[in-house]
Amino acid sequence: MPGFPLPNCALGVATAATQIEGGDLDTNWHRWAASGGISDGSTPARAADHWNRVDQDVALLADLGVRHYRLGLEWARLEPEPGVFDPEAFAHYRDELALLREAGITPLVTLHHFSLPGWHVDTGGWLGADAVAVFLRFVGEVVRRLGDLASEWITINEPNVYATQGYLYGVWPPGERSYRRTVAVLQVLVEAHLRAYLLIHRLQPHATVGLAHHLRVFTPAQARNPADRASTLASRYLFQDAVLAATSTGRSAGPLRVPRDLRPGRYADVHGINYYSRSTIRGFDHGVADGVEVNDLGWEVYPAGLVEVATQVYRRFPAPLWITENGTCDNDDRFRARYVYEHLARIAASPLPIERYYHWCFTDNWEWAEGEAARFGLVHLDFDTQERQVKESGLFYADVIAHAGVTEEAHRRWVAGRHYPRNGAPR
Numbered sequence: 001m002p003g004f005p006l007p008n009c010a011l012g013v014a015t016a017a018t019q020i021e022g023g024d025l026d027t028n029w030h031r032w033a034a035s036g037g038i039s040d041g042s043t044p045a046r047a048a049d050h051w052n053r054v055d056q057d058v059a060l061l062a063d064l065g066v067r068h069y070r071l072g073l074e075w076a077r078l079e080p081e082p083g084v085f086d087p088e089a090f091a092h093y094r095d096e097l098a099l100l101r102e103a104g105i106t107p108l109v110t111l112h113h114f115s116l117p118g119w120h121v122d123t124g125g126w127l128g129a130d131a132v133a134v135f136l137r138f139v140g141e142v143v144r145r146l147g148d149l150a151s152e153w154i155t156i157n158e159p160n161v162y163a164t165q166g167y168l169y170g171v172w173p174p175g176e177r178s179y180r181r182t183v184a185v186l187q188v189l190v191e192a193h194l195r196a197y198l199l200i201h202r203l204q205p206h207a208t209v210g211l212a213h214h215l216r217v218f219t220p221a222q223a224r225n226p227a228d229r230a231s232t233l234a235s236r237y238l239f240q241d242a243v244l245a246a247t248s249t250g251r252s253a254g255p256l257r258v259p260r261d262l263r264p265g266r267y268a269d270v271h272g273i274n275y276y277s278r279s280t281i282r283g284f285d286h287g288v289a290d291g292v293e294v295n296d297l298g299w300e301v302y303p304a305g306l307v308e309v310a311t312q313v314y315r316r317f318p319a320p321l322w323i324t325e326n327g328t329c330d331n332d333d334r335f336r337a338r339y340v341y342e343h344l345a346r347i348a349a350s351p352l353p354i355e356r357y358y359h360w361c362f363t364d365n366w367e368w369a370e371g372e373a374a375r376f377g378l379v380h381l382d383f384d385t386q387e388r389q390v391k392e393s394g395l396f397y398a399d400v401i402a403h404a405g406v407t408e409e410a411h412r413r414w415v416a417g418r419h420y421p422r423n424g425a426p427r
């Protein structure tokens with residue numbers, strides 16, 4: 001299917017505050033970088049300097065024809081001390097949201113995307129005594145002060161990734177390795193989402209509210225091996241199904257208990273899905289099968305998985321589906337256009353109500369523990385000069401937006417003949 005129409009799925013791009021804004025702030029990530037936690041030694045202090053280049057970046061979004069933009073708010077800027085809100089930081093985000101709207105771009109605002117103010121870390125972060133109340137204070141302030149300019153909200157980005165990277169594998173802040181604390185933090189994030197969902201709707205009844213779930217495909221290394229199969233099911237349940245169930249319904253799920261005062265009901269107007277890859281499970285080991293196509297971080301490229309996970313979500317909890325992230329690390333932009341093409345083709349062929357697709361990422365960005373070394377952008381960023389240059393994949397994406405689908409010509413020009421690396425093969 002070289003060309004195909006995509007009339008029912010609006011295309012956008014996504015970012016997160018800490019990954020693009022830059023700034024010498026006090027957050028869990030600035031502290032983690034200062035303590036040597038980033039593989040290339042970079043810090044989020046420069047990133048894409050978006051804080052100082054909002055006008056330029058909004059103009060670039062408009063040039064690409066983007067109509068939907070997912071952005072994050074940096075909590076540490078808005079609430080630099082507990083309970084003290086910074087009017088200038090709010091004014092800055094108000095200007096950005098107004099600019100987006102003037103350009104015909106609808107903002108989707110993420111309230112928490114992995115980044116916490118330093119004062120929050122000092123009181124225990126998400127495991128601190130009042131973590132949910134503290135989050136709700138922030139959410140309430142944001143919706144009251146920005147709600148006339150935005151009505152689409154993601155409460156929390158990828159709670160399962162935040163919890164496992166930070167509390168189970170210890171590779172992200174706060175660097176812990178404890179199953180008990182991983183479950184504890186997930187449970188707090190579930191409660192935070194549920195209460196934020198209710199609060200936002202109380203303040204803004206017409207709001208659209210969801211959570212951005214990181215969903216993977218899990219597959220046993222050997223389909224007939226009982227240990228691989230059991231481990232696959234357990235991994236999928238613990239990593240994503242339990243969180244999805246609890247945050248969508250307000251009911252306890254497995255180890256995740258929902259407080260009694262929260263009534264079961266609907267807690268997702270849309271399901272945000274961040275989809276990237278598939279994990280192959282061998283016993284307790286999560287890996288990538290030999291010889292499969294991979295990206296520059298070694299993640300398997302498995303486009304069918306996008307609709308596989310979307311189907312699992314929709315069957316259990318029917319609601320509109322928004323792909324809040326999909327993209328790939330391709331440092332030289334050799335195969336990104338093909339990656340986008342193959343994932344969009346699955347959406348086009350699917351009967352599911354996949355209403356939105358946000359490409360991750362707009363520009364190259366600061367990729368957490370990988371720092372500046374992993375490039376996900378449609379727009380190339382020179383971190384030294386801050387020069388932006390639309391990549392071939394960005395031209396392709398703009399063309400898909402303009403035509404509400406992939407034309408034969410676009411396929412021939414940007415997709416045909418592009419190849420992924422193979423796992424285990426020399427690069």
Ligand code: IFM
Nearest residue numbers: 016158274325360367376
């Ligand atoms: O960069 C991240 C993003 O912050 C959350 N989802 C996955 C992306 C790529 O790793």
